[in-house]
Amino acid sequence: MSDVLHQLAEVLEQRKQQSADQSYVAGLYAKGLDQILKKIGEEATETVMAAKDGDPEKIVYEVADLWFHSMVLLAHQGLGPDAVLNELRRRFGLSGLQEKAQRQSSQTN
Numbered sequence: 001m002s003d004v005l006h007q008l009a010e011v012l013e014q015r016k017q018q019s020a021d022q023s024y025v026a027g028l029y030a031k032g033l034d035q036i037l038k039k040i041g042e043e044a045t046e047t048v049m050a051a052k053d054g055d056p057e058k059i060v061y062e063v064a065d066l067w068f069h070s071m072v073l074l075a076h077q078g079l080g081p082d083a084v085l086n087e088l089r090r091r092f093g094l095s096g097l098q099e100k101a102q103r104q105s106s107q108t109n
């Protein structure tokens, strides 16, 4: 899963060298942070509406738009998907340790 995020992150970096009329992403960079944040807000709202409609295909489509624009934000801020993936791994590791500790304590009690 994270392969496609890394490949997309590479393309998003390359788009920093392109002119705004050459690509959608280069156009977003040129418009700046506020426009990127506006797109994230719109995609989040569209995700909520899709979920309220209970339409699985639409939910997937809108979440893909939301993830994509979040990736554009990360790239714009000089960050990449690894920063977020590492944070998720850290949280998963913490909950994994907590679950293991709970299992061990319930076995000994």
Ligand SMILES: N=c1c2ncn([C@@H]3O[C@H](COP(=O)(O)OP(=O)(O)OP(=O)(O)O)[C@@H](O)[C@H]3O)c2ncn1[C@@H]1O[C@H](COP(=O)(O)O)[C@@H](O)[C@H]1O
Binding pocket: 011, 015, 022, 023, 024, 025, 026, 042, 064, 065, 068
């Ligand atoms: N994954 C995506 C991707 N997902 C969504 N979008 C664009 O995000 C926009 C979604 O916004 P909306 O749903 O509001 O649709 P819209 O009304 O057309 O949007 P606006 O033009 O009003 O912003 C659309 O223009 C989609 O084309 C994407 N545009 C590009 N990519 C990938 O990004 C890479 C670089 O793209 P370019 O910069 O276009 O070369 C490519 O490899 C693409 O695969």
